[in-house]
Amino acid sequence: MYDIIIIGGGVVGALCAEALSKYEANIVLLEAASDLAAGATGANSGIVHAGFDAKTGSLKAKFNVRGAKLMPGLCKRLGVGYKNNGSLVIGFSGDEEQLAELYARGVENGVKELSLIGKEELHALEPNVSPEAVAALYAPTAGIVCPYSLAIAAAGVAMDNGVGLEYDCRVTAIEKTENGYKAVCENGRSFEAKYIVNAAGLHSDDIAALVGDRGFSVRPRKGEYILVDKTQGKTVSRTVFVCPSAMGKGILVSPTFDGNLILGPTSEDVDDKENRQTTYEGLQKVLEGARRSVPCVRAAAITSFTGLRAVGSTGDFIIRKSADNFLTFAGIESPGLSSAPALAEYAEQTLLADGAVSKIKNGYKTERRPAKFMSELSFDEKNEYIKKDPAYGRIVCRCEEVTEGEIRDALENNPPAKTVDAVKRRVRAGMGRCQGGFCSPVVIGMIAKSLNIPYGQVTKCGEGSFITTGRTKGDQ
Numbered sequence: 001m002y003d004i005i006i007i008g009g010g011v012v013g014a015l016c017a018e019a020l021s022k023y024e025a026n027i028v029l030l031e032a033a034s035d036l037a038a039g040a041t042g043a044n045s046g047i048v049h050a051g052f053d054a055k056t057g058s059l060k061a062k063f064n065v066r067g068a069k070l071m072p073g074l075c076k077r078l079g080v081g082y083k084n085n086g087s088l089v090i091g092f093s094g095d096e097e098q099l100a101e102l103y104a105r106g107v108e109n110g111v112k113e114l115s116l117i118g119k120e121e122l123h124a125l126e127p128n129v130s131p132e133a134v135a136a137l138y139a140p141t142a143g144i145v146c147p148y149s150l151a152i153a154a155a156g157v158a159m160d161n162g163v164g165l166e167y168d169c170r171v172t173a174i175e176k177t178e179n180g181y182k183a184v185c186e187n188g189r190s191f192e193a194k195y196i197v198n199a200a201g202l203h204s205d206d207i208a209a210l211v212g213d214r215g216f217s218v219r220p221r222k223g224e225y226i227l228v229d230k231t232q233g234k235t236v237s238r239t240v241f242v243c244p245s246a247m248g249k250g251i252l253v254s255p256t257f258d259g260n261l262i263l264g265p266t267s268e269d270v271d272d273k274e275n276r277q278t279t280y281e282g283l284q285k286v287l288e289g290a291r292r293s294v295p296c297v298r299a300a301a302i303t304s305f306t307g308l309r310a311v312g313s314t315g316d317f318i319i320r321k322s323a324d325n326f327l328t329f330a331g332i333e334s335p336g337l338s339s340a341p342a343l344a345e346y347a348e349q350t351l352l353a354d355g356a357v358s359k360i361k362n363g364y365k366t367e368r369r370p371a372k373f374m375s376e377l378s379f380d381e382k383n384e385y386i387k388k389d390p391a392y393g394r395i396v397c398r399c400e401e402v403t404e405g406e407i408r409d410a411l412e413n414n415p416p417a418k419t420v421d422a423v424k425r426r427v428r429a430g431m432g433r434c435q436g437g438f439c440s441p442v443v444i445g446m447i448a449k450s451l452n453i454p455y456g457q458v459t460k461c462g463e464g465s466f467i468t469t470g471r472t473k474g475d476q
């Protein structure tokens with residue numbers, strides 16, 4: 001019997017787990033996929049929004065501003081990449097009124113240091129922005145973060161503090177018990193707890209419905225992206241948005257924390273909560289949109305991907321008690337990543353008020369070393385590591401300079417990686433220009449050894465996603 005079950009290992013569930021792990025409580029995080037950050041957290045723009053976009057008084061505005069404030073300290077503590085690069089919403093002729101509205105809203109929402117700037121200042125800040133842009137809203141407090149690293153690092157610290165993590169556990173039924181709830185998973189396993197936190201992203205409405213809360217729905221809105229080679233990563237220094245529309249913030253051009261350039265997302269309401277395909281039409285829209293803001297953008301794509309926004313039926317985040325001792329986070333679309341630290345803070349306060357947690361553990365852990373660190377060290381520091389452990393001297397991923405030691409740590413440390421994509425998300429092996437062409441065979445071999453399974457049983461991202469079909473060389 002657990003005290004708390006958290007359903008969903010995205011950034012919201014993982015940060016809730018981390019925040020609650022400091023208490024003397026028996027907690028388990030149930031994730032449907034074979035790794036954390038398998039939903040929206042693994043496929044978004046990675047922007048820590050300043051907080052001017054959301055309607056004043058909305059939950060989105062409140063949690064965005066607070067979350068953005070907490071983000072730098074949280075990332076530092078968890079060893080996650082964060083950069084305060086600032087953002088610009090650029091305006092073309094006719095957009096001036098909308099920029100002024102965004103500015104006024106930002107000030108009301110409590111965003112600091114916002115300013116409206118003219119053409120000259122805009123082009124001095126970002127010389128590659130379209131010469132047709134006439135003004136901009138400048139938000140120096142905005143930032144960029146690696147979203148999946150944040151979820152993984154938070155879950156890692158939570159596990160170090162004793163939280164259990166169960167992959168491949170899709171909750172399909174919830175029964176009321178004498179002391180709380182019993183969550184039953186697709187794989188037949190079940191978990192009992194006194195309290196449930198529902199952070200199931202796109203499926204948070206389905207989970208709430210399992211305890212009778214059918215008062216809202218969540219629909220997917222598709223966003224396609226192009227990720228551009230690091231050679232183009234400095235095309236802009238700040239995140240460049242256009243004026244938002246009813247469908248979202250439009251197509252942005254931004255550096256990523258890891259030095260690539262990201263273009264996207266499109267915005268299309270769809271019905272299928274699992275369809276993450278990219279399309280030719282969608283990627284063309286991304287390129288056209290990006291070139292409208294930054295005409296010199298080159299299509300030096302290293303990959304493309306789709307994220308699905310969890311759009312709630314109220315137009316705002318939906319945060320409520322779906323039943324007694326059952327806290328639901330739903331409709332956590334953008335700015336959900338920026339808000340996540342504040343949502344976790346809210347979960348902690350709510351569970352404290354409900355008496356689900358009370359006593360703080362002795363010596364709980366709050367910090368963590370970055371998972372990929374060798375390439376950041378000086379020559380002498382690298383040598384120190386290699387002397388102690390030669391695995392840190394063997395480069396496996398040439399593009400991203402990831403060592404065997406770092407990959408081994410990703411397989412062994414909390415939360416353990418069990419698939420090729422999970423290794424990628426932790427240490428970036430396979431995320432570079434060759435997209436795993438060189439390192440995948442070694443990574444697969446290391447996963448097979450760590451899980452003690454045949455090479456051919458290793459998957460890309462869990463169930464059925466086998467990578468090899470048989471030997472191509474030799475006869476052993």
Ligand SMILES: Cc1cc2nc3c(=O)[nH]c(=O)nc-3n(C[C@H](O)[C@H](O)[C@H](O)COP(=O)(O)OP(=O)(O)OC[C@H]3O[C@@H](n4cnc5c(N)ncnc54)[C@H](O)[C@@H]3O)c2cc1C
Binds near residue numbers: 007031171172337
């Ligand atoms: C295209 C796009 C762009 C975005 N850009 C930004 C941005 O730049 N800045 C920003 O602040 N926000 C952005 N967001 C929003 C942000 O990504 C989300 O708000 C955030 O990732 C939501 O996290 P989550 O944990 O609520 O959901 P998710 O990350 O979706 O996690 C939910 C988890 O629950 C699991 N799950 C689902 N059902 C079950 C079940 N039955 N049992 C067990 N587990 C289950 C899923 O597998 C998943 O891992 C963007 C989103 C998208 C899609």
